[in-house]
Amino acid sequence: MFQLGAGLGLVAGLIAIVGLVAVLTGRVGPKPMTLGYSELLVSLQAGQVDSVQVSPGREIRGWFTDARAGAASKRFRVVYSTEDVDPLLGAAAAAGVGISFEPEPADYEAVFATVVSVTFLLLMGLLLRRQFASASVDTEAGETSGAVLSFEDVAGNTGALSDLREIVAFLQEPERFAAMGARIPKGILMEGPPGTGKTLMARALAGEAGVPCFTASGSDFTGIFVGQGVARLKALFRKARKAGGAVIFIDEIDTLGGRRGRAHGHAEDDRTLNQFLVELDGFDPSVGVVVVGATNRACDLDPALLRKGRFDRSVTIGLPTVSEREQILALHIRDRRVPLAADVDLTRLARLMTGASGAELAGLINEAAIMAVRAGSSEVTWAHVEEARDRVLLGRAREGLTVCETERRLVAVHEAGHALAGVVFCPADPLHKVTIQPRGGAMGVAFFQPDHETHIASRQYLEGQILKGLGGRAAEEIVYGTGKITSGAGSDLQHTTRVAKQMVYRLGMGASTGLITYDPDSGPVSSETHSRMDQDVRLILESSYTTVLGCLRAHRAALEALADALMIEETLSGEDAIRIMEEAGLARELAAAG
């Protein structure tokens, strides 16, 4: 609406201005009559000329008197270039006609064009300013509205919380600290992946201290018009100081605080960062303002930002551990008063959500509650939680998608291959579920649920991950033949290549390159080493593939039995899948030993 209105306003404004300019430059009314020079002299002598204006070397223009009857226009114009003006002067003097000279040759066309373009640019500028101003109302750091939060609203993140607890007292009584000469932290840097509760904690800090929280994103201050970033920063800090104390939360602070003087950096963004440093340094310590900056790339920050007295505290926030996941789930269930059925085991659910952030866990509870409402249930059951989990991790079930039987069978064989290889080679990750229900971008999936959180991966574990990942392709090859392998293994191969590269490039597990690692920061490796590393990666993948092919061939009956069961059931629990494979002759211990 605004854009349309502004557009119409612009057009109307332009028409008005063009009209005004036309009037001022005498461009309305009939066109001036064009005369020859001698004709003009004759008209002068005949007393038909009222006034004359000479633009030397260019043209003469003027007005006829009323005596010049029959003229199409009262104005005339004589184009001349070389004529001597003396005869004109003489004739004008004789006729008593005023004559004026323009000091410089005036190019009316050019003047007209210039006036119009300047006006246009001014109007555009005004329009953009208005649009920008209206956009900045949305993006400008504003005081966060919504419920006042406390540390009770944050589960886990204990390290970060204990740092924040210390700040609360300062925010509440900054003068006491200042009077004691205590140096107060001005900035706290929170480094961690998205959704791990950084914003939540900044808001909780403000809530605990009873001060407002202003939130902004680093990108609100960069990549905009010259001077706007600096102006916005000043306004933000002014607001915070005016509030008598505040928490300023700046998300993606690396956008604002990236290293200055980069080859492709913008001088304007450097200026904005300088202003930020000035604001940080300029705090009056007796006004409690604390800046919390969030990033997941602290290494990109300008070192000046991390100096003492600026962001001199830094907290790393990782993805929640299994027990933290359980606490986060419990907190959201409590806060939203979600009625849980007795069959919902939060410990198990937390284990099933390896790698999930706090935000994803909050989303999971929300999805589960929505499922329960849709199903007309009075409480959230394990089935709702399971469905919600699949949705959060894989996307919605693609109910409208029709898959022909041949493709379903192919997916069943592929997933059975993953399941079997995983059961045999990854004993630490029990099979949780196998399904050929298309969901999100996947046509099927075999889920494994790690028994406990691992922080250190052994070579055997990494090799197991590769074997499990190659199980799908190997199953296709065994059942359908080499010529009929499919695109279904695309993302599996990306994953297995990534793991193999990690083993060789970073972990010193390459067969021929051994302990040499590839670290661009400590200088490149020779091209020969590089190509040997690539060969090592290939070797890991190829020998793993041979191993998994051998295993699946040896247990082909179990593989096909699981695929058949999937064709009928579509989704099988881990226990059922294992039972089916064991009934078809899979002896896990035996296979694992082999």
Ligand code: ADP
């Ligand atoms: P970030 O700023 O790190 O990207 P947010 O603070 O915006 O993450 O987290 C988004 C949402 O996820 C929060 O509003 C909250 O509902 C949930 N959440 C994330 N971490 C936690 C946590 N540790 N405890 C409770 N809820 C959390």
